[in-house]
Amino acid sequence: MRFMMIVKATSDSEAGVLPSQEQFDAMQKYNEELVRAGVLLAADGLMSSSNGIRISYPEPGGKPKIMDGPFTEAKELIAGYTLIEVKSREEAIEWALRMPDPHGFGQGEIELRQVFEIEELTNNDDLLAKETALRKQVKEQRQA
């Protein structure tokens, strides 16, 4: 299963302040560890939101509204992400705990989210149960 570790933006990352050499080294070492364990799929850092745009749909079916960055609420913004492939949720948590504090200054925040995969979309118990019921119904109709 795939998980995304989302590094939240901070006032520093939004101001375009690069991480210290120490933080940078720690992060690089961590990424190497992920690669050596064969679990890293992708990792990228994003430019600050001053570089971004937002497209919103204030009215359903209406025209999109375009807003240029920067955006203010730093906690809701993301600064980077790391995508990993692991065997269990616990393993993902373990890797997330090993990620170095991305910012320091008490602002570092990592969010761990599981990625939807086709299997989950098609192979859930509800759907399977419905399908079984449907099959049974069809079979009964044929016999009738």
Place this chain on the structure above:
Amino acid sequence: MSVSDTHRTIDAIWRIESAKLIAVLTRIVRDIGLAEDLAHDALVIALEQWSQNGIPNNPGAWLMTTAKRRAIDLIRRNKLRDQKYSEVARNTDLYTEDDMDHNLDGEIGDDLLRLIFMTCHPVLPQEGRVALTLRLLCGLTTDEIARSFLAAEATIAQRIVRAKRTLRDRDIPFEVPAGEELSDRLSAVLEVIYLMFNEGYSATSGNQWIRPLICQEALRLGRVLAEIVPYEPEVHGLVALMEIQSSRFRTRVNSRGEPVLLMDQNRAEWDQLLIRRGLKALDRSQKLGRPFGPYSLQAAISACHAKAPTAPETDWIRIAALYEALSRVLPSPIVDLNRAVAVSMAFGPDFGLQIVDMLGNESSLKGYHLLPSVRGDLLVKLGRFDEARKEFEHAASMTRNERERELLLKRAAECNSAH
């Protein structure tokens, strides 16, 4: 944290750390079975202590230090019995948590490599290699391995015991083979990984849509190996092949659990991230500047399909050339048949038929039902239906697979009605 939470966390830590632990311990005690036992002992101690005192900051280093202590204790106890081991004990330094980090990168990578050369050693039968590798390098339980192969747990457990014994009895060294032996032994390792992958890849059937565990493990192990031996082009080739094949996982079986051929797959659903990773791995293989080996070539062929926006836009000329190269490094009738079909797609069925006809003269291919079957398909393409029908009937008489025979006879019947 509840006890069961702690257990689950420790499971996850075990999965991340076990191969490294076993690799380092094997270097110390020179016995794969003993190393696994010692690693397990450390895990048991962790379960006791962590449930009470919480999980330490650096659990990997904790496990390593604990396991090494036990290893060295054991060696000291055996000191009088075996002088060789006491030498080892004297020269083994115990890591503290601080200097663990310095040793993580190079040295453990080397130990992991030695371990995989051991579990994939040619003295073991193929199945023993696969089971032992999954157990020691992927950290799978015997039960997980058994379920992946639809085999009885006892059978797998006994295979593992036997493999460990053989390694011990034959005194197989814990080392990276040198010189000419290296390339042969590396192919054996790659073969085990690809075998694991294919087993998982082909096992999808019925409504078993969940990506088989061993497939994912094979891919992960390949990625690990690519980091430990980045200078071996075929390692990247194999990783590329597995990444690209994996990108089609979700499209290769339909909702009824039936296989979907490449041509009919929804290309929009192919996993672009894995394709990109595959192409990058192939690029790494190429940049090493040596001629492509069998895995890189197969990956390159797979890449042609991955890059084609639609099936008719496939670059058949390149595929034909790659199969030509593959037939030279991996000579086999199935490669030649693939080449014949690719050549037909690129240059027309006349040219494909020439290749098949040349193959037909080889006595080693007598009895290979795919030969007349492919010949039949090419003849149909050329409108020579009478000849095609005979080929399909011939092929049908050669196959032992009931379903395949039916399909071939159907093809033969279609030739009759084509007139």
Place this chain on the structure above:
Amino acid sequence: MRFMFIVKATGYSEAGGNYNQKYTDAMIAYKKSLAGAGVLVSAEALHPSSTGIRIMYPSDSEKPEILVGPFLADQELIAEYTLIDVDSEADALNWALRMPVPTGCGEFKIEVRKLKKNLGFLRYSGTCALEADLKDQLSMLKNF
């Protein structure tokens, strides 16, 4: 390759008697050594045929005929079996000859039989992948 060691029933085993302790101990040690060598798949002892039934399909009738044990202690009766998985026939014979035999209980017979279709658990190979590729290519050949 897998082999079955079939221990034939004797008048003694059919009477429900246990062979002496020495034999029982030797048998346990033997099974342990099989397991230790990683060749044991399974080993079971059967109750005497007095607890068994036979389902017979006579040639002139479609209905099965059920016979209740005990059956005659002839060559057909089995008392125990051991299933092993080894690398060669020589290994199998070697293990068979090491199987303990009770003393003082008359004639004792062990039959060694090779199991059919030793598929093991690996079903696929690199060739299978290439055969799948051929199928894919052929489907395109037919359609384009």
